[in-house]
Amino acid sequence: MADTQQVDESTGAVQDAKAERRAARFAKRIAAFAKEHGGAEGHLEYLGQRGARIVLVGADGGWGDVVTPTYAIAEQAVKRAGITVHEEFDGEFAAKVRTGPYEWKRMAGIQLGGPRNA
Secondary structure: OOOOOOOOOHHHHHHHHHHHHHHHHHHHHHHHHHHHOOOEEEEEEEOHHHOEEEEEEEOOOOEEEEEEOOHHHHHHHHHHHOOEEEOOOOHHHHOOOOOOHHHHHHHHHHHOOOOOOO
8 A cells, every 4th residue: 555645735825815814904003003193114123933023103203013923924014005114224214203201201211210230
């Protein structure tokens, strides 16, 4: 008797469909952010096994991020959302970010009067 091996080719198609659905959900979140902030631009960062982070900066300077399970899903999501994606988070792009009192308080608290790094 010869050994036979069945290959389930539908598994790849199922995974592709699942990734597309995830990308569509992330694209909705990105589009909602863009609508709320008068437009948006982004930057993708690879997080290793954790996936990828999409850093979003709105036209009004508001910012946020979305973490996706894979870099490929992040790429699909920003493409579907139709936002401009920067290759680097350089000074020009970073200058668009507007921080509020919360961020300034947290940054100052870490350095002034925050817990010591002993």
